[in-house]
Amino acid sequence: MIELYLDTADITETARFHHCFPLTGITTNPTILANSGVGLKATLTYMSNLLGKDARFFAQVVSKEAESMLNEAKKLNELPYDMVVKVPTTEEGLAAIKLMKQGGIQVLATAIYTAQQGFMAALCGADYLAPYVNRIDAMNGDGVAVVRDLQLLIEKHGLSTKILAASFKNVQQAMDVMKLGIGGITLPVDVAMQMFSHPAIEPAVAQFDKDWADAFGDKLSFES
Numbered sequence: 001m002i003e004l005y006l007d008t009a010d011i012t013e014t015a016r017f018h019h020c021f022p023l024t025g026i027t028t029n030p031t032i033l034a035n036s037g038v039g040l041k042a043t044l045t046y047m048s049n050l051l052g053k054d055a056r057f058f059a060q061v062v063s064k065e066a067e068s069m070l071n072e073a074k075k076l077n078e079l080p081y082d083m084v085v086k087v088p089t090t091e092e093g094l095a096a097i098k099l100m101k102q103g104g105i106q107v108l109a110t111a112i113y114t115a116q117q118g119f120m121a122a123l124c125g126a127d128y129l130a131p132y133v134n135r136i137d138a139m140n141g142d143g144v145a146v147v148r149d150l151q152l153l154i155e156k157h158g159l160s161t162k163i164l165a166a167s168f169k170n171v172q173q174a175m176d177v178m179k180l181g182i183g184g185i186t187l188p189v190d191v192a193m194q195m196f197s198h199p200a201i202e203p204a205v206a207q208f209d210k211d212w213a214d215a216f217g218d219k220l221s222f223e224s
């Protein structure tokens with residue numbers, strides 16, 4: 001089954017979607033944590049209590065050089081959770097991914113804007129690739145096409161890397177990449193909400209309620 005993540009550090013929103021979605025865990029990035037005003041350790045404590053011990057968490061290194069990224073990743077990997085270390089797919093990041101994989105650390109290559117960039121990260125051993133679908137679209141590119149090319153390359157070359165598609169502004173982008181058979185997706189809260197939003201839903205439910213109440217009052221289904 002596709003792994004479904006929420007791209008947030010908001011505990012209230014995570015609780016809301018944990019209630020109704022089969023969440024695998026949450027993804028964060030430095031901007032998300034900075035905007036939440038809550039550091040990684042406190043966020044992980046809250047999220048782990050909420051989602052349980054099987055939840056998977058993604059946190060990004062902020063170091064710049066491969067060796068220091070590796071040292072930071074080792075610290076993240078020591079945290080008592082199922083951690084995946086996010087690494088920006090730069091020249092140093094690719095070097096860091098190779099080092100991290102030698103050390104058995106789970107890695108997601110992030111900030112992917114091109115198929116070639118993601119493919120190199122996969123060849124370096126990244127467990128996950130995060131192509132930035134909406135950011136690519138916003139630059140007059142085709143985010144879905146980048147995901148399609150990456151999925152094709154992964155399959156053609158028999159790689160175990162999973163695509164965890166990221167950066168969405170609307171549900172159409174999310175649905176388009178999920179049709180490609182990718183391994184995972186991370187949704188921001190507003191797009192997650194769009195998954196069950198349609199102007200016809202509420203009127204349909206209201207009509208059922210009215211028809212039922214007219215016929216059976218406040219009886220429950222099995223009482224009728």
Ligand code: E4P
Nearest residue numbers: 007029110130135166167168
């Ligand atoms: C994923 O790795 C990124 O942190 C995130 O999905 C980017 O999303 P944005 O483009 O909405 O900031």
